[in-house]
Amino acid sequence: MKGRPMRRIVTKKSNRAALASWMLPPPYIRNPELARPSTEKKLFADWDVSGAGKGRLDPSEETFHFKRLHFCAYHLSRLYRRAERSPRSKRIHRAYCMWTQRYHAIRERLIEANLGLVYDLIGRSRFGNLDRDEMSSEGMMALLRAVDTFDPWRGFRFSTYACNAILRAFSRAAMRDSKRRNLMSVSFEPSFEKSDSLDRRRDDDRNLYRERLRRILDANDAELTQVERLVLERRFPSDEERPRETLDDIGREMNVSKERVRQIQLSALAKLRKSLDADAVLQ
Incomplete structure (x- = not known):
């Protein structure tokens, strides 16, 4: 064909x-x-x-x-x-x-x-x-x-x-923007020339990663175990007002060593990282 x-x-x-x-x-x-x-x-x-x-x-x-x-x-x-x-x-x-x-x-x-x-x-x-x-x-x-x-x-x-x-599409949008700027020219104002696009881009990327991570957690696409989810929630609580718990505190509550809690945390984070790397939206 x-x-x-x-x-x-x-x-x-x-x-x-x-x-x-x-x-x-x-x-x-x-x-x-x-x-x-x-x-x-x-x-x-x-x-x-x-x-x-x-x-x-x-x-x-x-x-x-x-x-x-x-x-x-x-x-x-x-x-x-x-x-x-x-x-x-x-x-x-x-x-x-x-x-x-x-x-x-x-x-x-x-x-x-x-x-x-x-x-x-x-x-x-x-x-x-x-x-x-x-x-x-x-x-x-x-x-x-x-x-x-x-x-x-x-x-x-x-x-x-x-x-x-x-x-x-980007090129056409840039041409339209250029024509608009030519038709609506203004006097030079230094405060208008300072761009915050880099900061906004970083914020956008950060928000995108947060949104995709939340989606992975909600759907459990990373296949986390119940223990791994518990450790992550205690170490990185979704509620910003809730304090992070230490490895020692979690270990005492679970009757395991601090090092074992660290291993569970690293395993859970590795699974999440793998899911984020495979996420089509973040490619």
Whole structure:
């Protein structure tokens, strides 16, 4: 399929009142594989409700999930057209709801696996005149558009496609900001020239790590034991008003040595660090 122009198929909205509350099928990229009878079984034989796990995806897994995404959109389009002819069919409505849930689960999986691209490009880009929040917003929107328009049959890696889209979004935002500055020029004021962007970036990174760490702890993605969670909570309490306990205090309460408490703490911290290193958002 390399070299062929991409063709996105958009389903026309129905005028039937019975379908007014239905989500319009998302666009999909036309490819002969979608129409083959064996494709559904090939792509969804091992489907589960989670949409296929967590963390980063390797290129082959990513291509597989994008094919799933376009098959969902293709199948929703077919169901939508069938529903126009039989708008009161409960069987079609149930199937439509099921494939809609699958579509959103796969799309969210792909977005989460590639959020790190946005943060990485923000850190490496040289658009110093742009606010970090604005870059985050532009980058996220570019990532969403890239997920919706990527053609998995052309042989390219999604990261290459998405990075180009995100950098173009940064460039367009920088051009708009430059034009705005030219139109709204002001007299020189030294106090306005001092930037706190570096401090804010550090704060943003710190808050992001805290949020991801809290999520890992809540879901116990690090697979901490009950004892490890207890030691961490005593050593690093989530309540800022609660004082930290010493290794000796915890050891006496648990009837173990101070050194044993230290070993449990180090083991728990190593598990958390491993989970943070594998977190797609922080890549």
